[in-house]
Amino acid sequence: MKKKKEKSFYEKLVISFNKKMKIKINKDKCLGCGMCVSLAPEIFQLDEQGKSSLKANAQIEKNRDSIKQTAENCPASAIEIEE
Numbered sequence: 001m002k003k004k005k006e007k008s009f010y011e012k013l014v015i016s017f018n019k020k021m022k023i024k025i026n027k028d029k030c031l032g033c034g035m036c037v038s039l040a041p042e043i044f045q046l047d048e049q050g051k052s053s054l055k056a057n058a059q060i061e062k063n064r065d066s067i068k069q070t071a072e073n074c075p076a077s078a079i080e081i082e083e
């Protein structure tokens, strides 16, 4: 059986640097104020219930800073991000 090659320190660093950001929206908390749509219009939209949701083609990696800013400023703390 072939032994699995251990990843070097630099390979691990690159992998952790490339980790994708995860966004969770708590729709029970969401007030539907639309601030997230104003701050990050490429990422967030309001759904038919008037609650925040992620756009299908959201470019998360390109908009990391505006997503973080949005999560920090959501009046209901309804947006959680994991990096």
Ligand code: SF4
Pocket: 025, 029, 030, 031, 032, 033, 034, 035, 036, 037, 051, 052, 073, 074, 075, 076, 077, 078, 079
């Ligand atoms: S900013 Fe927060 S409360 Fe307002 S719509 Fe977006 S997720 Fe909902």
